Amino acid sequence: MTSSEITEAEGAVDTARAGSVRIDHVIHRYGRGGEAFTAVGPVDLTVPAGEFLVLVGASGCGKSTLLRLIAGFERPTQGSVRVSGAEPRPGEAAGVVFQSPRLFPWRTVRGNVDLALRFAGVPRAQWPERRAELLARVGLEGTERRRTWEISGGQQQRVAIARALAAENPLLLLDEPFAALDALTRERLQEDVRRVTERTGRTAVFVTHSADEAVFLGSRxxxxxxxxxxVALDLPITLPRGDIEAEELRGSREFAELRARVSHAVKAAAAA
Ligand SMILES: Nc1ncnc2c1ncn2[C@@H]1O[C@H](COP(=O)(O)OP(=O)(O)OP(=O)(O)O)[C@@H](O)[C@H]1O
Known part of the structure; x- marks a missing residue:
């Protein structure tokens, strides 16, 4: 057992550890005075390093706002957000993947990944090796010279994930990254994201509308x-992962029961 596991077993999470997130009494409002609109809160949430947290909820409930607060794109109106023990700074706190890939269309796949490596401060001499490694990680070997408009929507989203991984950041934030993709591509990418985070030990916070996607991906x-x-429901997910095929997992009774429970909770929370 590592020292951090001992800490967690004792009930206290090490929130200064790289990749951990701590949200304390956070309320976030848009606008000022009489025009102010409360989008989130109060929320208290601690995400230990290495966890795959999925945020689910009805449209407009504040999922993206919470993610933006963790990324440091917004500062909370009240309360505090800490990533790896510090106030999050945009571009530094986390790798972020959005619903649309947001690639540079005039650049090749290679050019897009290299730009992320440059922003991440990786020395140029290391780019070829790091680029090859990142593209292999998201299943895009051999596409380096292709323009982003020459590849499919799913492949574009894979490039966006490779870019988010370029910074070697211990935290990955994903805001409905597969919502615009067809069901088959979506399932494949879910499997890839799960594998990448497991292999690299990164913490992930993933926003979705889908109970199915949430149960497949989340450890919580x-x-x-x-x-x-x-927070209406905070549910740990303890499905078997490493030893079971994705298809088998999706077809299992435990999976169906959890999906039904989450789906029911989302509807109840939206109606309350
Ligand atoms: N920049 C902004 N200025 C004013 N209001 C905003 C802003 N961004 C979001 N909101 C409002 O805050 C609320 C929460 O929005 P948010 O995008 O966080 O919800 P969401 O749960 O991610 O929604 P969806 O699932 O539809 O993407 C919504 O009512 C939205 O209209």
Missing amino acids: IVVLTKSPGT
Whole structure:
């Protein structure tokens, strides 16, 4: 047992550890004065390093706002957010993947990944090796010279994931990254993201509308109430992972039961 496991077993999570997230009494409002609108909170949430947390909830309940607060794109109106023990700074706190890939269309796959490596401060001499490694990790070997408009939507989203992984950041934030993809591509990418985070030991916070996606990916699922979003359900997911094929897992009774439970909680939270 490592020292961090001992700490967690004792009930206290080491929130200064790289990749951990701590959200304390956070409330976030958009606008000011009489126009102010409370989008989130109050929320208290601690995400230990290495966890795969999925945020689920009805449209407009504040999932993306919470993710933006963790990324450091927004500062909370009240309360505090800490990533790896410090106030998050945009571009430094986490690798972020959005619903649309947001690639540079005039660049090749290689050019897009290299730009991320440059932003991450990786010395140029290491780019070829790191690029090859990142593209292999997301199943894009051999596509380096292709323009982003020459590859499929699923492949574009894989490039976006490779870019987010370029910074070697211990935290990955994903905001409905597969929502625009067809069902088959979506399932494949879910398997890839799960594998990548498991292999690299990264913490992930993933936003989705889908109970199915949440149960497949999450080691923990948090369902938010309708706006302003607060925690309605905090559910650890203990499905077998390493020893079971994705198809078998998706077809299992335990999977179906959890999916039904999450789906029910999302509907109840939206109606409350
Ligand atoms: N920049 C902004 N200015 C004002 N209001 C905003 C802003 N961003 C979000 N909101 C509002 O805050 C609420 C929460 O939005 P948010 O995007 O976080 O929800 P969400 O759960 O991610 O929604 P969806 O699932 O539809 O993407 C919504 O009512 C939204 O209209």
